[in-house]
Amino acid sequence: MNLNFFNHFKKIRLNAEERTKIRVSLIDYLDKNPVRSPDTNRHVWQRSRIFSLFLTRKGALNMPALIIALIITLSGGISAGANNSLPGDLLYPVKVSINERVKAAVAVSSESEADLALKLMDERLQETEQLATKSDLKAELVAQVDERFTVQADKLKDLIGKFEAEGKTEVVAKLTANLSALLRVHDQVLTQLREKLANIDPANIDKIQAKIKAEIKNADDINVRVETRIKDNKDDNDTPTSTKDVTEHPRIEAAAKAKLEAAQHKIAEVDRFLNAQKDRVTEESWNRANAKLGEAKNLVAQGKVKLEAKAYAEAFRLFQQAHITAQSAKLHLVIEHRLEINIPDRRDDNDRKRDEKKEENKNENSDEDNRDNNDNKIDLKLKLNNDIKLEVR
Amino acid sequence: MKQMEKEEFLEAYENYADAIFRYCLIRVYDREKARDLVQDVFIRAWNYIGGGRVIENWKPFLFRTATNLMIDASRKKHEQISLETLMESGFDAGHDDRSHVDNYIDGQKAVAAINDLEEIYRLPIYMRYVEDMSPKDIAQITGESENVISVRIHRGIYMLKKLIE
Secondary structure (H helix, E strand, O other): OOHHHHHHHHOOOOOHHHHHHHHHHHHHHHHHOOOOOOOOOOOOOOOOHHHHOOEOOOOOEOHHHHHHHHHHHHOOHHHHHHHOOOOOOOOHHHHHHHHHHHHHHHOOOHHHHHHHHHHHHHHHHHHHHHHHHOOOOOHHHHHHHHHHHHHHHHHHHHHHHHHHHHOOHHHHHHHHHHHHHHHHHHHHHHHHHHHHOOOOOHHHHHHHHHHHHHHHHHHHHHHHHHHHHHHHOOOOOOOHHHHOOHHHOHHHHHHHHHHHHHHHHHHHHHHHHHHHHOOOOOHHHHHHHHHHHHHHHHHHHHHHHHHHOOOHHHHHHHHHHHHHHHHHHHHHHHHHHHHOEOOOOOOOHHHHHHHHHOOOOOOOOOOOOOOOOOOOOOOEOOOOOOOOOOOOO | OHHHHHHHHHHHHHHHHHHHHHHHHHHHOOHHHHHHHHHHHHHHHHHHHHOOOOOOOHHHHHHHHHHHHHHHHHHHOOOOOOHHHHHHOOOOOOHHHOOOHHHHHHHHHHHHHHHHOOHHHHHHHHHHHHOOOOHHHHHHHHOOOHHHHHHHHHHHHHHHHHHHO
């Protein structure tokens, strides 16, 4: 085969014009579509593993999975659902072992830890009350709640002890005020429930109440200790002379003034709360709470008089009382609304007088309830209402 | 980096544009279509580089791309063009050497002869003798083994000789 044959093919070529034309259009294409620099990152669209749960292999949406996901999302998720669960419910373990641990992990300072413990104590008591209204208060559930309540109560005690040791009297005063209010209100609620609910074993309620009363006593003890400390001004100076003339110690004055401020804050907070809730609760409940708040304001006014007279220890005690009273007003309203019951205010004048005597008779047995407002009637509905979330501050 | 790739690409165009054009022309028998195919082949090559890949051996790559493009085109449009149609449409094998009538006739003969070969022989013969490709490169383009290509070249030459004689 001679090469000439194939050379005929080799003569086939683009003419100059064709060649240039193609070249120009190629250069144009090159400029419009530059080669990607290997230095820049390539953002490749990749489906995340979680997202791929909702997609089929072909990339279409997997409807059943999506619907389930939507239900979970719209309902706020399992943990949100668990927040309203009660002992014995399926989700209750999620509430106490996951949600509450998460909250504990978020509470970084000792003070927020103490607030959380207080809040959780309240949760446990509210759970008990809800179970009672549902006639579901069984011994084993009571034992469960009791155990968890004790854990939080001990934690709070430890923290209060720590604050006392650190000399944070104001924090201790605030915590005990809130604790006292909380315990007393729940004690009253449980008393009412025991009287009105025939189908629950009173022994179960008694058990919880005994626990509450023990804690009330403990809170009172701390309160007395705080008041004594303010009075004796132990923080400032341990010399015997310092106890005699309290007016010369600016530290007592500062403590009383700080407490005044705290009480005023609390009253303002409860005031706002009451106004916000006005349309959501019964007029009766609201009026009662408002009257209680008025009581707290009155205590503040009395305290101010004492402050003027430089009786700082007495002023402190009154402000602390005002704080407790204001907090109770709020708690009453919250719990009444939540359980849809009317709790008559049994903290009548006798009770207050008893408080005033407390200084003299510190070991008074607070368990004896001389409340006798039989006129007050309880309207109990077995419907729960979780609209209001309680915040203890 | 970008500039380097562009230069490399344009160099490949200068070196192989004619070969690809020829290759396309003897298969589509249409100068204009062959021109478009050349452009498409190089655009594909550029896109390939643009995807972050490297063309190590340009010639086989371009031929393979051209082959694929023509297969795609023929799938889309079943066009059977005879040599007569090709001649009528002004196909001129020896465009640059028209003045030499002998050469022109030889060229026509060459095209006719090679087109009479079976496809499996035609391409290896063409690539081996017109484009001076190694059996290895041809094997890469056609997807056959190097050995098969060598055998086909050998047999094809034998057939071609017979056709011309």
